[in-house]
């Protein structure tokens with residue numbers, strides 16, 4: 001093709017009025033057609049479609065989905081905090097100054113405290129799962145139960161280590177852990193109250 005192109009350039013400079021160029025131009029154009037025709041084959045088009053689809057689903061879509069489901073508010077920095085069952089209780093969806101003036105809803109699953117405020121319909125006051133608001137929801141989720149005794153009674157006692165749960169309940173719990181990790185931001189960890197230690201909150 002470069003031979004054809006250079007001969008066109010040579011002819012163009014030697015023949016500025018474009019006389020007698022048609023056969024060369026025609027040769028050039030058929031050369032381009034040939035080159036282009038051999039690139040745009042059904043197989044290459046199919047490969048391009050597969051490549052674009054793969055790029056979209058592996059790279060672009062997960063990023064969009066994550067930022068949509070996590071409800072990240074870029075204006076508010078996330079401060080990772082340490083909660084005890086008692087301080088966590090302040091985050092039950094009702095305004096609770098000074099710790100929770102905005103009435104945020106937090107709950108803990110397996111030691112991780114999630115901000116579930118965007119799921120206020122579920123966990124906020126009057127919601128179907130309001131019993132978990134401001135609480136360690138681990139046992140209740142594992143056992144699929146809203147019973148009072150699923151929740152840690154003594155807020156200043158040890159955390160529920162759930163060591164008595166069976167395989168089905170643990171599997172169930174793992175499903176919830178994955179769901180919460182995917183949907184809600186982790187804002188801190190839950191630790192037992194220790195009277196000898198000054199907690200961050």
Ligand code: HEM
Pocket residue numbers: 116119122129140141143144145146183
């Ligand atoms: C009669 C039984 C139940 C029904 C009909 C029911 C119905 C639902 C529905 C429709 C959703 C929304 C799903 C979605 O759009 O993502 C949901 C979510 C949920 N359910 Fe239930 N549920 C039932 C029992 C339970 C039980 C026993 C528990 C645990 C103790 C539970 C905990 C949850 C949680 C934690 C969510 C997730 C909310 C979120 O995405 O933050 N549900 N349920």
